[in-house]
Amino acid sequence: MLLRDGRLIPWADVYHVDWEEDWAVIATAVGTVHVERADGLRAEAKIAPWEAERDAAMDAADPLTIAQWTGAPPDRIYVQPLSRLSQLKAVLLVLVMLGIVAAIWAAPNGDTPWVLLDVFGPLTIWWLAIAWWRLTHPRLIRTPAGVRVGAQRFRWRDLQRAVLYHHMRNEGPRTVFILQTRRGRFELLPIYRDWQKLCDELEAAAAYRTRAAAADHSRGIYAPSTYSPGVGLWLDSDGLKEILHGLVRRYPLSAVSTPDWNRPRPGIDTDGKDLGAEQYLDIVPLAQQLEERLGTEQTTADPPADEDHG
Numbered sequence: 001m002l003l004r005d006g007r008l009i010p011w012a013d014v015y016h017v018d019w020e021e022d023w024a025v026i027a028t029a030v031g032t033v034h035v036e037r038a039d040g041l042r043a044e045a046k047i048a049p050w051e052a053e054r055d056a057a058m059d060a061a062d063p064l065t066i067a068q069w070t071g072a073p074p075d076r077i078y079v080q081p082l083s084r085l086s087q088l089k090a091v092l093l094v095l096v097m098l099g100i101v102a103a104i105w106a107a108p109n110g111d112t113p114w115v116l117l118d119v120f121g122p123l124t125i126w127w128l129a130i131a132w133w134r135l136t137h138p139r140l141i142r143t144p145a146g147v148r149v150g151a152q153r154f155r156w157r158d159l160q161r162a163v164l165y166h167h168m169r170n171e172g173p174r175t176v177f178i179l180q181t182r183r184g185r186f187e188l189l190p191i192y193r194d195w196q197k198l199c200d201e202l203e204a205a206a207a208y209r210t211r212a213a214a215a216d217h218s219r220g221i222y223a224p225s226t227y228s229p230g231v232g233l234w235l236d237s238d239g240l241k242e243i244l245h246g247l248v249r250r251y252p253l254s255a256v257s258t259p260d261w262n263r264p265r266p267g268i269d270t271d272g273k274d275l276g277a278e279q280y281l282d283i284v285p286l287a288q289q290l291e292e293r294l295g296t297e298q299t300t301a302d303p304p305a306d307e308d309h310g
Helices: 037-047 051-061 064-071 084-106 114-135 195-211 281-302
Strands: 014-019 022-026 031-035 078-080 140-142 146-149 154-157 158-167 172-181 186-188 221-224 232-236 239-244 247-251
Touching: 014 037, 014 221, 031 037, 031 239, 037 051, 037 221, 037 247, 051 221, 064 114, 064 195, 084 172, 146 186, 154 186, 195 281, 232 281
Parallel strands: none
Antiparallel strands: 014 022, 022 031, 078 140, 140 146, 146 154, 158 172, 172 186, 221 232, 232 239, 239 247
């Protein structure tokens, strides 16, 4: 693969094509590389020809099948409403913040501690912005042609993964629905009405596409980052590689532990350090193949036990 800066990367060192809204982001042996979308499609056709078969299957889907993805009758669109609870919370938040603002500004200057203006002024604006965002969250519209989230859209053929992702934040557990597409990542929060039904229908669309053609993992298997296109883990016969922006960390199989399945998502340690594998999509099939490779490596490395012929 020839890059714009003149570098030539052998196809054996090109692992995966990921996507942002306007660019293709390719995971390679030298790190992530941004290329034009047309170049990304050519690279994808070279290293992952099954993607074209999956595209064709999505394009050929009949109206009844597509209706299972849109949640609407055949050839109709569906505008996903916000949940009533989300609407109520946002409205109440706006009213409370407006009340605070009114109380501060209505009080005589001498009766209003400046600290209130210093603290609650910016804080109120911040919370009003959050509440307004909640009320005007990008509309989610599903059509027979694809999905639109606010001003962004993607075709059904471009929906590569749909994953309900649970993780911990400083403020507590958080659940988001991640759509990996050829137009970048879309993160849907559980603020929509019929949330579980929405997730099930989009998961069904992604599964339909995946089932249309099996991926060939004989060369290796890749697990993309949940949030960062081009970042991921690549496992092949040489070991495990952590692909980052401009950096690749290489771990021989001897430095990689057997996956820990006693977690919500499998954990992988390298040289005794947690790799943070739970932040990657498709980590389960990669962990399964890693376990197989480690078993093979152990069998190959260990000499057979001496037989006792008594």
